[in-house]
Amino acid sequence: MSLMSGAGQGNRYHSLSILLHWSIVLGLMFMFASGLYMVYADISRADQFRLFQIHKASGVIMLWAILLRIGVRIFTKAPAALDALTPTENLQAKLGHTALYIALITMPLSGWLMVSASPFGLPTLVFVDWINWPHVPGVARNKAIETIANNVHWITAISLATLILGHISAVVWHKKKHKINLLKRMWWSKQ
Amino acid sequence: MMNALVGKLTRLRYAGLFVALCIVSASVYALNTYTVDNKGSKVGFSGEHVGMKFSGVFEKWQADLVLPPHSNPSITASFDLRSAKTGDFTYDTALLEGDWFDVKNHPQGSFVSDSVEMIDGGFKVSGQLTLRGFSKTQTFFLKQTGNKLSANFAINRLDYRIGYDSDPEAEWVGQDIMMILDLETQ
Numbered sequence: 046m047s048l049m050s051g052a053g054q055g056n057r058y059h060s061l062s063i064l065l066h067w068s069i070v071l072g073l074m075f076m077f078a079s080g081l082y083m084v085y086a087d088i089s090r091a092d093q094f095r096l097f098q099i100h101k102a103s104g105v106i107m108l109w110a111i112l113l114r115i116g117v118r119i120f121t122k123a124p125a126a127l128d129a130l131t132p133t134e135n136l137q138a139k140l141g142h143t144a145l146y147i148a149l150i151t152m153p154l155s156g157w158l159m160v161s162a163s164p165f166g167l168p169t170l171v172f173v174d175w176i177n178w179p180h181v182p183g184v185a186r187n188k189a190i191e192t193i194a195n196n197v198h199w200i201t202a203i204s205l206a207t208l209i210l211g212h213i214s215a216v217v218w219h220k221k222k223h224k225i226n227l228l229k230r231m232w233w234s235k236q
Numbered sequence: 237m238m239n240a241l242v243g244k245l246t247r248l249r250y251a252g253l254f255v256a257l258c259i260v261s262a263s264v265y266a267l268n269t270y271t272v273d274n275k276g277s278k279v280g281f282s283g284e285h286v287g288m289k290f291s292g293v294f295e296k297w298q299a300d301l302v303l304p305p306h307s308n309p310s311i312t313a314s315f316d317l318r319s320a321k322t323g324d325f326t327y328d329t330a331l332l333e334g335d336w337f338d339v340k341n342h343p344q345g346s347f348v349s350d351s352v353e354m355i356d357g358g359f360k361v362s363g364q365l366t367l368r369g370f371s372k373t374q375t376f377f378l379k380q381t382g383n384k385l386s387a388n389f390a391i392n393r394l395d396y397r398i399g400y401d402s403d404p405e406a407e408w409v410g411q412d413i414m415m416i417l418d419l420e421t422q
Contacts, residue, residue, distance in 0.1 A: 164402040
């Protein structure tokens with residue numbers, strides 16, 4: 046393997062992808078936890094309100110991270126498909142990853158749309174009050190769109206959780222069946 | 237000679253009395269007619285959001301007061317809803333939105349009195365408060381202390397459909413909003 050094609054990277058994802066992958070893992074843990082907690086937990090209205098605002102602001106950061114991640118994925122070379130897999134299995138892997146990306150980007154977009162359409166009209170302030178993230182134009186006080194976006198947000202959250210479970214299971218399955226440690230592709234490990 | 241002098245003095249006295257009366261009535265008129273604005277005076281509001289008190293002021297407003305004993309008393313005021321400031325960026329931004337003050341369609345609020353009666357310690361004021369295109373009768377006690385006039389009275393935000401889509405059950409934002417007037421008439 047030449048230095049140009051890989052520079053030790055031939056069988057792993059781009060450094061930025063790795064960094065973003067694990068950052069997004071941490072981010073998702075927080076988003077799932079805060080999202081469920083702010084809706085279901087028995088907390089005061091004040092805490093609920095604060096948590097909503099934190100969830101919204103964090104969602105904007107997640108959106109940037111996911112967009113950057115997709116950008117890096119498009120403009121860098123991903124590790125080659127596994128020889129040990131059948132073409133069908135490789136296709137399934139590809140579809141699984143594509144579905145993950147779609148779910149990942151749908152989460153913040155549907156959240157953003159929901160916030161923008163909400164009659165509350167509350168701003169989304171990122172990094173306390175450093176950035177006043179704009180609302181999606183043209184949907185202000187639109188309860189129909191708010192409801193749709195809300196449902197999409199929920200359905201996508203459940204889909205994403207399921208996909209992540211499948212994603213982790215696949216790693217375990219490949220390790221057991223093919224004796225391949227795929228985690229190495231998502232870390233700065235020596236092959 | 238003496239009689240003529242007395243007569244002249246009497247006429248002068250009457251004339252003086254007449255002038256004095258004029259001055260008194262003019263000053264009664266003047267003393268009870270005021271134009272006040274945000275310089276030295278305050279029009280504010282307060283309420284509760286998620287169990288926490290918030291308060292704010294209108295930075296731009298103007299009021300004309302003609303108070304009893306003036307024979308034709310009235311109070312009219314207009315305030316710029318865009319100038320509502322609470323000191324909290326989230327509130328200040330949201331207040332301008334369509335479901336709250338809806339400043340795009342209704343930038344001004346107004347109050348026009350129907351009656352102003354002098355009562356012990358001040359005035360009983362009743363009139364139309366208009367917000368977001370909705371007018372409701374509000375009655376309050378305008379307390380007079382020296383050259384200061386003050387009032388505190390609650391309005392129901394849902395009467396004006398403020399936050400009606402967002403929070404009609406007042407789960408987040410209290411239904412009662414206190415209006416706070418602190419006016420200095422000189």
